[in-house]
Amino acid sequence: MRGKTQEDIGLVELLDPVAESVGYEIVRLRLMGGAEQRRLQIMAERPDGDMNVEDCAKLSRAISEILDAADPISGEYTLEVSSPGVDRPLTRLKDFETYAGLEVRIELDRVAEGRKRFKGELAGVEDGQVGLNLEGEDDTTVYFPFEWIVDAKLVLTDQLMKRGAEQRAARVGAEGEDANEDLGDDAEDDIDLSESEED
Structure with missing residues (x-):
């Protein structure tokens, strides 16, 4: 699901190692547009889920270097690198575990339970199958093989917005603590240096 076409998938395989080498994970890649002006859209994030x-x-700089060298895309194109956003697409099996308990829309590549499109609350992953508590159907949980899913996206709800705000606050708090610790270390180093000079 990270790539939609064979060309997308080939680009994911080319760029995955580049992204990982600089500390990021590609969530989704789409090469869109006609032959004259195309757009390479890449959604990515750090392992902690953040992306500023x-x-x-x-x-973008790291990817541009490998694209210039390998030249895998014919014609002109524009590179766009962004975060997945709050109502993000779910493209990897681990995404369905991470966001369990949240509302999602899922589309399959085949008919199951009489339809291809579903909406409900993610129920996690079991043996490579994605669980979904169906909307409006109490005590009804269905499981789909991950390979059947062609599109999945979180639904923008108050619960999702609250979770996003809490995660951002936690990251800001952690970064603030790290900064304070760094300042403390610097102060100690200064003291040690002063003592050495006095000796």
Whole structure:
């Protein structure tokens, strides 16, 4: 699901090692548009799920270098690197575990339970199958092989917004603590240096 076409999949295989080497994971890649002007859209994130403007710029530079060298895309194109966003697509099996308990829309490549499209609450993953508590159907949990899923996206709800805000607050708090620890270490180093000079 990270790539939709064979060309997308080939680009994912080319760029995955590049992204990982600079500390990021490609969530989704799409090469869109006609032959004259195409757009390479890449959604990515750090292993902790965060992705800010500086991260996007860093990954964009790394990807541009390999694209210039390998030249896998014919014609002109524009590279866009972004975060997956709050109502993000779910493209990897681990995504369905990470976001269990949240509302999602899923589309399959075949008919199951009489339809291809489903909406409900993610119920996690069991033996490579994605569980879904169907909307409006109490005590009804269905499981689909991950390979059947062609599209999945979180639904923007109050619960999702609250979770996103809590995660951002936690990251900001952690970064603040790290900064304070760094300042403390620097202060101790200064003291040690002063003592050495006095000796």
